[in-house]
Amino acid sequence: MAGTSGRTPLMAGNWKMNLDHLQATHLVQKLDWTLRDGKHDFGAVEVAVLPPFTDIRSVQTLIDGDRLELKHGGQTLSEHDSGAYTGQVSGAFLAKLGCTYVIVGHSECREYLHEGDEAVNAKLKAAYRHSLTPIFCVGEGLEVRQAGEQVEFVLAQVEAGLAGLPAEQAKSIVVAYEPIWAIGTGEVATPEDAQEVCAAIRTKLAELYSGDLADGVRILYGGSVKANNVAAIMAQEDVDGALVGGASLDPVEFASICRYRDHLATS
Numbered sequence: 001m002a003g004t005s006g007r008t009p010l011m012a013g014n015w016k017m018n019l020d021h022l023q024a025t026h027l028v029q030k031l032d033w034t035l036r037d038g039k040h041d042f043g044a045v046e047v048a049v050l051p052p053f054t055d056i057r058s059v060q061t062l063i064d065g066d067r068l069e070l071k072h073g074g075q076t077l078s079e080h081d082s083g084a085y086t087g088q089v090s091g092a093f094l095a096k097l098g099c100t101y102v103i104v105g106h107s108e109c110r111e112y113l114h115e116g117d118e119a120v121n122a123k124l125k126a127a128y129r130h131s132l133t134p135i136f137c138v139g140e141g142l143e144v145r146q147a148g149e150q151v152e153f154v155l156a157q158v159e160a161g162l163a164g165l166p167a168e169q170a171k172s173i174v175v176a177y178e179p180i181w182a183i184g185t186g187e188v189a190t191p192e193d194a195q196e197v198c199a200a201i202r203t204k205l206a207e208l209y210s211g212d213l214a215d216g217v218r219i220l221y222g223g224s225v226k227a228n229n230v231a232a233i234m235a236q237e238d239v240d241g242a243l244v245g246g247a248s249l250d251p252v253e254f255a256s257i258c259r260y261r262d263h264l265a266t267s
């Protein structure tokens with residue numbers, strides 16, 4: 001069952017550079033157990049984990065072996081498919097490890113690895129070459145927000161990232177709006193802040209492609225999402241899920257985020 005919009009919400013846990021492969025296995029087991037215990041409907045709210053590269057094989061083995069309904073993916077990929085690119089990881093390798101998703105353009109990669117819009121665009125294309133679904137991250141820093149220029153800044157990132165991407169590919173993309181000032185700071189954007197930019201992204205997708213395509217694309221919010229604030233964010237019309245950092249490292253908290261509908265029922 002999908003949400004009222006027809007878009008199936010996605011809760012994706014970006015572990016960043018946390019948890020080794022043994023810790024990863026424990027977390028996935030506990031997450032799955034907690035969700036099942038709460039009778040989670042994985043068809044109604046999709047759940048994915050995005051561990052460091054070194055954990056992915058262990059996570060895949062567990063998910064496949066125990067037939068878990070969790071999805072998994074990578075945190076980035078190379079724009080190249082193979083060759084002399086020391087330290088990089090090909091989308092082909094992620095696909096071989098059963099990855100469904102790959103994050104592209106996370107603000108931490110943009111900042112620490114100096115990934116610009118051109119590289120982000122090349123990585124989105126690389127993801128599609130290997131049938132991976134990109135979680136394409138965009139978001140403004142504090143200065144842009146204080147200047148009130150968040151919408152135009154984010155839309156420029158969206159347009160640059162999607163340049164040359166055909167509709168057959170763009171229709172399956174997941175976009176994640178993550179205001180940088182809200183990442184890991186505890187400073188969550190208000191539901192209205194999230195809605196403003198997510199709605200503008202959807203309008204931009206309609207302009208670049210078509211209204212139908214834009215209606216089907218999932219747009220996530222990310223930035224200090226927790227069990228106690230997720231329901232209000234998910235109540236926004238154009239927010240279709242969350243990209244969760246810190247709170248995804250606690251399986252009980254993350255399971256509670258995935259089960260945000262329970263909070264609605266009890267509030």
Ligand SMILES: O=C[C@H](O)COP(=O)(O)O
Pocket residue numbers: 014106178182183184185186222223224225243244245246247
């Ligand atoms: O990818 C996830 C985001 O960077 C959000 O991280 P956070 O939930 O720790 O603020």
